[in-house]
Amino acid sequence: MVKKILLTIIFLSASLFAAINLQTASKEELMSIAGIGAKRADAIIKYRKTHRIKSADDLLNIKGIGKNVVYNVKKGIKNKKRVASKSKVRTKTKKRVVTKTKANGEKVKKRVVKKKTTTNLKSKRKIKSSRKTKVLRKKRKKESKKAKSKNS
Numbered sequence: 001m002v003k004k005i006l007l008t009i010i011f012l013s014a015s016l017f018a019a020i021n022l023q024t025a026s027k028e029e030l031m032s033i034a035g036i037g038a039k040r041a042d043a044i045i046k047y048r049k050t051h052r053i054k055s056a057d058d059l060l061n062i063k064g065i066g067k068n069v070v071y072n073v074k075k076g077i078k079n080k081k082r083v084a085s086k087s088k089v090r091t092k093t094k095k096r097v098v099t100k101t102k103a104n105g106e107k108v109k110k111r112v113v114k115k116k117t118t119t120n121l122k123s124k125r126k127i128k129s130s131r132k133t134k135v136l137r138k139k140r141k142k143e144s145k146k147a148k149s150k151n152s
Helices: 002-016 027-031 038-050 056-061 067-075 121-151
Strands: 089-101 107-120
Touching: 027 038, 056 067
Parallel strands: none
Antiparallel strands: 089 107
16 A cells, blocks of 8 residues: 555656656747747747657757757756846937037037937857957967967
């Protein structure tokens, strides 16, 4: 009797931590898996309309899904908490004074215009890192040229 109770507890706990059913999962459930975003979730939903997904290995037939995503599905690895926006955006308000010049050349302040600008922090970081790599490449080239000239 005790063995039966233990077996049912083990079975229930295993089913709680089981992977998602790919055939019936919603887009949000698919996106909760690490490595699957909106486009891949749409691709999975489109694929399962014409094909039956029996196991996670069937996902390899879908373009853009590789072994790492299949591994994440099998192990049930989830994304960390997803933020509503894809990247962080910073909003700044810039003030600009619009002036008008009179016939005698005198400038008159007409009005102040406030303009909101948004900057994508993620793309800024990419640009900065790409600039750093370019600078490092140039330094390495100079060093290699100096080393070659010393050896000659």
